[in-house]
Amino acid sequence: MTSNNKLFALIIPVISVFLGLLAGAIIMLLSGYNPIEGYSALWRGAFGDAFTIGETIRRTTPLILTGLAVAFAFRSGLFNIGAEGQVIVGWLAAVWVGLAIEAPMIIHLPLAVLAGALAGGLWGFVPGLLKAKLGVHEVIITIMMNYIALYISNEIIRSVLTDHATKTDQIASSASLASEWLQGLTYYSRIHYGFLIAIFAAVIMWFLIQRTTIGYELKAVGFNQHASKYSGMNVSKNIIISMVIAGGFAGLAGAMEGLGTYGNIHLMSGFTNLGFDGIAVALLGANNAFGVVLAALLFGVLKEGAGEMPTGAGVPTELVDIIIALIIFFVASSYIIRWALLRFKKEGK
Amino acid sequence: MIDLLQSIIPTVLFFSAPLILTALGGVFSERSGVVNIGLEGLMVMGAFVGIVFTLTFEDTLGSATPWIAIVVAAVIGGIFATIHAVASVSFNANQVVSGVAINMLALGVGVYLTKQWYGKGQTDMVDGFFRTDIPYLHKIPVIGPIFFERVYATSYVAIILAVIAWYVLYKTAFGLRLRSVGEHPMAADTNGISVTKIRYIAVILSGVLGGLGGSVFALTIVSNFSHSTIVGQGFMALAAVIFGKWHPLGAMGAALFFGFAQSLSIVGSSIPLLEGIPQVFLLIAPYVLTILALAGVIGRADAPKANGVPYIKGSR
Amino acid sequence: MDYVIEMLNIRKEFPGIVANDNINIQLKKGEIHALLGENGAGKSTLMNVLFGLYQPEKGQIRVKGETVKITNPNIANDLGIGMVHQHFMLVEPFTVTQNIILGNEPKTKTGRINIKKAEQEIQELSDRYGLKVDPSAKIKDISVGMQQRVEILKTLYRGAEVLIFDEPTAVLTPQEITELMEIMRSLIKEGKSIILITHKLKEIMEVCDRCTVIRKGKGIGTVDVKNTNVNELASLMVGREVSFETEKKPAQPKDVVLSVKDLKVKDARKVDSVKELNLEVRAGEIVGIAGIDGNGQTELIEAITGLTKSQSGKIMLNNKDITNKTPRKVTESGVGHIPQDRHKYGLVLDYTVGENIVLQTYYQKPYSKNTILNHKEIYQKAEELIEQFDVRTPSAYTPARALSGGNQQKAIIAREVDRSPDLLIAAQPTRGLDVGAIEFIHKKLIEERDKGKAVLLISFELDEILDVSDRIAVMFDGKIVSSVKPEDTNEQELGLLMAGSQTTKAGDSK
Amino acid sequence: ACGGGDNNENANNNNNDASGDNGNNEETTDFSAAMVTDIGGVDDKSFNQSAWEGLKAWGEDNGLSQGNGFDYAQSDAPEDYVPNITRLVRDNYDLIFGIGFELKEDIQDAAEKNENTYFGLVDDLVDSPNAVSITFKEHQGSFLVGVAAALKTETNKLGFVGGVDSPLINKFEAGFIAGAKSVNPDITVNVQYAESFGDSSKGKMIAADMYNNDIDVIYHASGGTGNGVFNEARDLKNAEPDRAIWVIGVDRDQHEEGEIGDHNVTLTSMVKRVDVAVQDVTKRAQDGDFPGGEQLEYGLEENGIAVATTNEEAMTDDIISAVEEWKEKILNGDVEVPSTRDELKAFEEAL
Numbered sequence A: 001m002t003s004n005n006k007l008f009a010l011i012i013p014v015i016s017v018f019l020g021l022l023a024g025a026i027i028m029l030l031s032g033y034n035p036i037e038g039y040s041a042l043w044r045g046a047f048g049d050a051f052t053i054g055e056t057i058r059r060t061t062p063l064i065l066t067g068l069a070v071a072f073a074f075r076s077g078l079f080n081i082g083a084e085g086q087v088i089v090g091w092l093a094a095v096w097v098g099l100a101i102e103a104p105m106i107i108h109l110p111l112a113v114l115a116g117a118l119a120g121g122l123w124g125f126v127p128g129l130l131k132a133k134l135g136v137h138e139v140i141i142t143i144m145m146n147y148i149a150l151y152i153s154n155e156i157i158r159s160v161l162t163d164h165a166t167k168t169d170q171i172a173s174s175a176s177l178a179s180e181w182l183q184g185l186t187y188y189s190r191i192h193y194g195f196l197i198a199i200f201a202a203v204i205m206w207f208l209i210q211r212t213t214i215g216y217e218l219k220a221v222g223f224n225q226h227a228s229k230y231s232g233m234n235v236s237k238n239i240i241i242s243m244v245i246a247g248g249f250a251g252l253a254g255a256m257e258g259l260g261t262y263g264n265i266h267l268m269s270g271f272t273n274l275g276f277d278g279i280a281v282a283l284l285g286a287n288n289a290f291g292v293v294l295a296a297l298l299f300g301v302l303k304e305g306a307g308e309m310p311t312g313a314g315v316p317t318e319l320v321d322i323i324i325a326l327i328i329f330f331v332a333s334s335y336i337i338r339w340a341l342l343r344f345k346k347e348g349k
Numbered sequence B: 001m002i003d004l005l006q007s008i009i010p011t012v013l014f015f016s017a018p019l020i021l022t023a024l025g026g027v028f029s030e031r032s033g034v035v036n037i038g039l040e041g042l043m044v045m046g047a048f049v050g051i052v053f054t055l056t057f058e059d060t061l062g063s064a065t066p067w068i069a070i071v072v073a074a075v076i077g078g079i080f081a082t083i084h085a086v087a088s089v090s091f092n093a094n095q096v097v098s099g100v101a102i103n104m105l106a107l108g109v110g111v112y113l114t115k116q117w118y119g120k121g122q123t124d125m126v127d128g129f130f131r132t133d134i135p136y137l138h139k140i141p142v143i144g145p146i147f148f149e150r151v152y153a154t155s156y157v158a159i160i161l162a163v164i165a166w167y168v169l170y171k172t173a174f175g176l177r178l179r180s181v182g183e184h185p186m187a188a189d190t191n192g193i194s195v196t197k198i199r200y201i202a203v204i205l206s207g208v209l210g211g212l213g214g215s216v217f218a219l220t221i222v223s224n225f226s227h228s229t230i231v232g233q234g235f236m237a238l239a240a241v242i243f244g245k246w247h248p249l250g251a252m253g254a255a256l257f258f259g260f261a262q263s264l265s266i267v268g269s270s271i272p273l274l275e276g277i278p279q280v281f282l283l284i285a286p287y288v289l290t291i292l293a294l295a296g297v298i299g300r301a302d303a304p305k306a307n308g309v310p311y312i313k314g315s316r
Numbered sequence C: 001m002d003y004v005i006e007m008l009n010i011r012k013e014f015p016g017i018v019a020n021d022n023i024n025i026q027l028k029k030g031e032i033h034a035l036l037g038e039n040g041a042g043k044s045t046l047m048n049v050l051f052g053l054y055q056p057e058k059g060q061i062r063v064k065g066e067t068v069k070i071t072n073p074n075i076a077n078d079l080g081i082g083m084v085h086q087h088f089m090l091v092e093p094f095t096v097t098q099n100i101i102l103g104n105e106p107k108t109k110t111g112r113i114n115i116k117k118a119e120q121e122i123q124e125l126s127d128r129y130g131l132k133v134d135p136s137a138k139i140k141d142i143s144v145g146m147q148q149r150v151e152i153l154k155t156l157y158r159g160a161e162v163l164i165f166d167e168p169t170a171v172l173t174p175q176e177i178t179e180l181m182e183i184m185r186s187l188i189k190e191g192k193s194i195i196l197i198t199h200k201l202k203e204i205m206e207v208c209d210r211c212t213v214i215r216k217g218k219g220i221g222t223v224d225v226k227n228t229n230v231n232e233l234a235s236l237m238v239g240r241e242v243s244f245e246t247e248k249k250p251a252q253p254k255d256v257v258l259s260v261k262d263l264k265v266k267d268a269r270k271v272d273s274v275k276e277l278n279l280e281v282r283a284g285e286i287v288g289i290a291g292i293d294g295n296g297q298t299e300l301i302e303a304i305t306g307l308t309k310s311q312s313g314k315i316m317l318n319n320k321d322i323t324n325k326t327p328r329k330v331t332e333s334g335v336g337h338i339p340q341d342r343h344k345y346g347l348v349l350d351y352t353v354g355e356n357i358v359l360q361t362y363y364q365k366p367y368s369k370n371t372i373l374n375h376k377e378i379y380q381k382a383e384e385l386i387e388q389f390d391v392r393t394p395s396a397y398t399p400a401r402a403l404s405g406g407n408q409q410k411a412i413i414a415r416e417v418d419r420s421p422d423l424l425i426a427a428q429p430t431r432g433l434d435v436g437a438i439e440f441i442h443k444k445l446i447e448e449r450d451k452g453k454a455v456l457l458i459s460f461e462l463d464e465i466l467d468v469s470d471r472i473a474v475m476f477d478g479k480i481v482s483s484v485k486p487e488d489t490n491e492q493e494l495g496l497l498m499a500g501s502q503t504t505k506a507g508d509s510k
Numbered sequence D: 001a002c003g004g005g006d007n008n009e010n011a012n013n014n015n016n017d018a019s020g021d022n023g024n025n026e027e028t029t030d031f032s033a034a035m036v037t038d039i040g041g042v043d044d045k046s047f048n049q050s051a052w053e054g055l056k057a058w059g060e061d062n063g064l065s066q067g068n069g070f071d072y073a074q075s076d077a078p079e080d081y082v083p084n085i086t087r088l089v090r091d092n093y094d095l096i097f098g099i100g101f102e103l104k105e106d107i108q109d110a111a112e113k114n115e116n117t118y119f120g121l122v123d124d125l126v127d128s129p130n131a132v133s134i135t136f137k138e139h140q141g142s143f144l145v146g147v148a149a150a151l152k153t154e155t156n157k158l159g160f161v162g163g164v165d166s167p168l169i170n171k172f173e174a175g176f177i178a179g180a181k182s183v184n185p186d187i188t189v190n191v192q193y194a195e196s197f198g199d200s201s202k203g204k205m206i207a208a209d210m211y212n213n214d215i216d217v218i219y220h221a222s223g224g225t226g227n228g229v230f231n232e233a234r235d236l237k238n239a240e241p242d243r244a245i246w247v248i249g250v251d252r253d254q255h256e257e258g259e260i261g262d263h264n265v266t267l268t269s270m271v272k273r274v275d276v277a278v279q280d281v282t283k284r285a286q287d288g289d290f291p292g293g294e295q296l297e298y299g300l301e302e303n304g305i306a307v308a309t310t311n312e313e314a315m316t317d318d319i320i321s322a323v324e325e326w327k328e329k330i331l332n333g334d335v336e337v338p339s340t341r342d343e344l345k346a347f348e349e350a351l
């Protein structure tokens, strides 16, 4: 039974992705495009050369973190739709520190990254607190917090960080994650050291959840609050901690954008979608740190590769969104695939 | 004061109507135990269909077009929602993932087809709905001018549907069964109620209402369809569902509250005593107000017990 | 031979186990037929098959001689089969009436539910069978006993001819049990037939005509109740001799461990339910609290263990004040608690047995060192306890959810006893368990006493109270109304004391 | 990584044959140009579209077809800019436009890294010998539509709806207010920003509120948010055809958006001829005199800015002539149109 589960846990996503691509191919055929060309363009767009690989990794980096942000909250039974806003405030804070202070890199960079995490954590704290103390549903608060983050950050960019400009100056190089060396390797892609931070964050989450008493408590609270209370855990505290850590992850994602990809923050006329994609990433990754990394990579590859499909094969990018959506459906429906597999195995015997 | 109301109320009404409709969809779906964050996508579908239909038939069908258009949008929305139903009811998919996929799929399909059919990223403008006076009612002194003069009939369609939804959920056998499925599917099952059937109906209903919401939004506010026609309204509707504690009238109240807050934040800038305030505060006011309302007045809201839990026979 | 129901060679598998391995059971018209077996023997499964919730891999079901396929509860209902489930199938926020009519709602022409009509139909039924219910009350506000009567009404409302009761008495107070027996008899008079699952052999002897025994999924056979006895039934079920009277040496009470003074507690609905209660438990004695459900026992325990705030009064443990301390503080100061509701409080069902074993100690050495868990230690301890308390589970890594209630309970007891607390509170420790498990648990409680621990036992089962306690405190209306020794009292006397000054409130005010 | 070398060749080649044939039509050139849109495709009915039209026009003049000779890459998010630019560089386009100020940094980097490719940035400044900045004097156009509005309004109350409050949009705001006040200093202009270029409902709410406070002309520089403005205006017009309700469009002639029955609420539009600029620059590059390092500012005199007069009955002759007058004043330097809020202050005091 359990060994089966482990096996399935590996096989099923693969099958799902395959089925998704298959469906995508059919759609391409139906709408008169050549799937082979389409997918080879997708491949080129994602892995074609050093540059695209660099960009793919770059695009994956924040998705890992927002994925973790959603997954972590889910582990303690909370639904964090607020990653979007947490990303923005994290981005803002990181850039702010990157601009405001002068310090050697060993201090400046960690400080800026930390600032991002803290800001995100703060943004997670509010819904966490309201949930823990008043039982207000976190979904709705996090949605509201998203908008508040968006407008406040725009205002701060305009009237605090700049004199009414569209974007801030570039952050001090002592706070930058960008790496000449990596960029050199990848024909000036925007790949930056952030991906190490993202991987590290994933390890942290795995460790917290699987190996520490903190994770033990968080999961217990997620599964059964009564039993948690009975066993002497502080349910409210755990809910808040969970949201704060989740927010912290999302804040880091923002810091990646601010300190790595862009090196600044610009007025946003809408959301980044990093947070919303994070929901899909988390759940595709079965809310487990390792799974999240893989799911984020899948997203990064598909989205990065998508760029090549219009120029490379004349396939509109919207079609790629459709394909991604289908893949998600198939992964989500893994139950039926598992069922089919079991069926199949029974026949086999 | 009266004329302040007179300037706010109509705005509230047109802003809230799409949210009310979509939120009602959310209520049906979640009351039956199927989480639906696909509302955004369902609205996109509705907006797309509503606009395309109107564009195609405006000349031939004349002023009836938008009405027919929203009905068609509702139907297509229902059909589109069956994807969510199949995934999350039949395949026991994780309902949140399925919802996310719905959102992506709707946008992809909508924009893709727009490009295929019109060769551009957004459609042309349509006339859509116009404000009218509600017959008889607008003659009522005081109330009349404020509530029934120069309003979109669709706003009242939304409000009436909310009342109907309440009646269905709380007065009819179907409603009782639907809620029982969302609270304790196994109990419903042992009483010979088909959990699957009920959940399908509920999710499809959410598609119908989401389609209505989206098309009403497009035909009363935006007048065309593009990738940025629906941006976050679906999530606001979801917020309204929870704000309203999964109750049709509650959801309506919440949607109206959002509309009121929004419109205040805009009218605010022309209210003398608010003039000094920096715009950012007015911008975030609606969202802060909502949080305060929830923290202060509304408080704890408990979702239907089985919400989000796939029902698999014979497992506890 | 007119059998209303025949289940022949039924086989039902679950991933990993064969829950039913060609079992036969034949129900005569108008009889009460007991179905007896250990926890996890396969009783509920068999009945769920009959009710159409599970599909058997093999076997045949006949109703009045007709072979039928029961693929879902609808068909069962149509065939006149009704089931009162072990875990009630009631929608908590709904009213009694709504729950009963759910699925067969009387309608007005306008499509609206005809509540009036429904309520009077229900009234008729409940008068006819003496099933007292309040049609307009919400399920979450009524006593377990009434909830069960609602379940029965549900089946009758659907015109059931055959009623299945899955462990109906496990959750009832003695008074409610006697009422239930009456109800069953009147049902039989009305020509119904009944299958009764219970672990209480006395009940079988009292009401049943025949008894089918299953062991580990296999049918052992069917016996006529009038020519068998409790011991035979027990050994048939367990497969070995079972001793009933728990032999124990007289207690040597030492100094006071728990002392409760003038305690006042409000219940969830903010009404006083413990009123100026005084109680003492000494080291080396088992104090049994006898009382009808709903007289404040639950609130008393929750107050002692820190799960609810007490309004006033003092709770002292070893002369340390633990009034309104957090559950953790209370646990650390030496209190063990076997909770009444094992699924809600006792276990995190999705955690493994191992993880559940350290539910209160995970943060202490050796299970964790500065917040890092030590799984090796945790699972070592788990295996050790599984061994020592013979918890039947595939492994320490199995989720608690997959264990039988009996074994879930053993896991909890293992955990609480192993911490060797100075005060062990056991609330309904044997509810829903088979005689084997009960015998085992009683032995454990007495062992603890003999180790010089103080034990506080709350139970609605008078014979359990009488067997196990050294001192019985009778609780009525939030107070301890009298304190007696088991040897100088009996069920009748206790019953009267528990009913207070004769004001019989049959537990309907939970 | 990628062949800067053959780029180099290309550049030379086309310089040669450019001197050979003087951009004579129908004969194909092997000079190639492409553009990267900002968010939203080449069909955004706005300057992505306008730019694309310019590029197409150039290509078709030279007998080229999309995909060989000229092409575009669509961006759906800021993070797409770099991959898109790089893709086009790798496909050896000789001239690559970035449409919109959002691409500033990315075009700058690209220009520095590929000095053998020409770059053009629309709406902001880049600094590199192989890159040209193309900006527009939106304030001039806004000034003129401000004039038109001032002459049209009966209430002396005007409205301005901006997308995101930013220097670029402030340019429109300043020019508009200046224009209106130069005609009639008593005119008041209510300025609102939706903080979004895609929030129609907010646009509609703002418009509703403005018209409700008897503002009768609204100038919007807010992309999709403007949909809501037009929607509200059309609805009011539909209810009271005789009431004066006007919208002034932006970027391109938004006449179509204004149609309602046999009326049209679009008074005029501040048209930004990105197509002209793009076509012009491409041509010059093809002819070998790419204005590398320069900062071209397309204004009235370069025909980079225009005022739509599609709505004849609205744009009466005296309005048009007045607009022309002011246009002259701007061209011959009598009027210096403010392009920031500070300049506007100064300008108003000078009035």
Ligand SMILES: Nc1ncnc2c1ncn2[C@@H]1O[C@H](COP(=O)(O)OP(=O)(O)OP(=O)(O)O)[C@@H](O)[C@H]1O
Binding pocket: B314, B315, B316, C014, C015, C017, C018, C019, C037, C038, C039, C040, C041, C042, C043, C044, C045, C046, C086, C402, C403, C404, C405, C406, C432
């Ligand atoms: N849904 C299920 N999935 C997997 N295994 C199950 C399921 N239901 C029951 N089982 C297993 O089947 C066996 C029989 O279960 P069953 O419910 O019939 O026991 P029981 O006789 O009712 O026990 P109890 O007296 O505690 O009620 C047990 O080992 C149980 O673990």
Ligand SMILES: Nc1ncnc2c1ncn2[C@@H]1O[C@H](COP(=O)(O)OP(=O)(O)OP(=O)(O)O)[C@@H](O)[C@H]1O
Binding pocket: B314, B315, B316, C039, C040, C044, C086, C087, C401, C402, C403, C404, C405, C406, C431, C432
């Ligand atoms: N999904 C499941 N997987 C594995 N075992 C299960 C599952 N559902 C129920 N069981 C087991 O089936 C057996 C019968 O379940 P049942 O409902 O009779 O509970 P129980 O064992 O009687 O415990 P209790 O009486 O305390 O509820 C129990 O062992 C229960 O744990």
Ligand SMILES: [Mg+2]
Binding pocket: C043, C044, C045, C086, C166
């Ligand atoms: Mg059972």
Ligand SMILES: [Mg+2]
Binding pocket: C039, C086, C167, C405, C406, C432, C433
């Ligand atoms: Mg049991």
